[in-house]
Amino acid sequence: MADRLNGYRILILETREEAQFSKLLAEQGAEVVQCPMFTIHDAPDPAPVEAWIRRAIDKPLGDLVLMTGEGLRRIMKLARARGIDADFVAALAKTRTFTRGPKPGRALREVGLEPQQTTEKPTTEGVIEMLSKLDLRGRRLGLQLYPDKEHSALTGALAAQGAAVDTVLPYVYDSKAADTNIIAAVDDMAAGRIDALALTNLGQVRRLIEAAKAHGSEAKLRAGLEQTLIASVGPAVSGELAAHGLRTDVSPAEEAYFMRPLISAMASALAQRKPRATTR
Numbered sequence: 001m002a003d004r005l006n007g008y009r010i011l012i013l014e015t016r017e018e019a020q021f022s023k024l025l026a027e028q029g030a031e032v033v034q035c036p037m038f039t040i041h042d043a044p045d046p047a048p049v050e051a052w053i054r055r056a057i058d059k060p061l062g063d064l065v066l067m068t069g070e071g072l073r074r075i076m077k078l079a080r081a082r083g084i085d086a087d088f089v090a091a092l093a094k095t096r097t098f099t100r101g102p103k104p105g106r107a108l109r110e111v112g113l114e115p116q117q118t119t120e121k122p123t124t125e126g127v128i129e130m131l132s133k134l135d136l137r138g139r140r141l142g143l144q145l146y147p148d149k150e151h152s153a154l155t156g157a158l159a160a161q162g163a164a165v166d167t168v169l170p171y172v173y174d175s176k177a178a179d180t181n182i183i184a185a186v187d188d189m190a191a192g193r194i195d196a197l198a199l200t201n202l203g204q205v206r207r208l209i210e211a212a213k214a215h216g217s218e219a220k221l222r223a224g225l226e227q228t229l230i231a232s233v234g235p236a237v238s239g240e241l242a243a244h245g246l247r248t249d250v251s252p253a254e255e256a257y258f259m260r261p262l263i264s265a266m267a268s269a270l271a272q273r274k275p276r277a278t279t280r
Helices: 018-027 047-058 069-081 085-092 102-109 124-131 152-160 176-190 202-214 218-226 235-243 259-270
Strands: 009-013 031-035 039-042 063-066 096-099 140-144 164-168 171-174 196-199 229-232
Touching (some): 009 202, 018 031, 047 069, 047 085, 047 164, 069 102, 069 140, 096 102, 096 124, 140 152, 176 202, 176 218, 202 235, 229 235
Parallel strands (some): 009 031, 009 196
């Protein structure tokens, strides 16, 4: 079954697991078209992040909510640079940890720890639902945030439960430099040179729309998506597509929100179509 995607051109939008995703697709015979969407940088001012780490060491948090794996890795990078990583991990070992989906859980395991609980839905709403069942009154709760997202609903819900919320934002996005790549991908879809678009996080949907609007190419983007198979890794991405009036053609089976199931779902759907790229 190693040639299930032979002859198909799959567009993937840059992710933190881009190399792995590209490799898995290529193993199935796909021609992978990569589109860098943004660059991730450490927080421009490390002082607030370092202060947050030191607070967590001096007085271990009662609870920690990790929204992204990238966030914890960036925090650990700074902790190592300051020579306090061992103390930080020791403090986290005393803390209840909760993760938004599997990716932050993997980052936590990289430092030898396990999450107490992971959301069934890898969304902010899923985090709110999970934590709503807990008694957080009077507990210090560390909350790792991520860029380009309004977090007031989450912080408000936690505060309403009586938690003392201590937030940290360990990284930022630089997206403008990648606009040229995005518009080139839009042109490829509109010209029928892409068989499927594989989306692995909701931020990719937002960036596509934002960049297309900024460059007067939104109509071309929507026209291109009309003739391209749209594959979503899970409900968060599908929800974002729907919010912009876009459809989801393919998604893995429930609770199988990972790369391999996504690739299998795409292969099954594309088997019903002829490869567009090879007919041109």
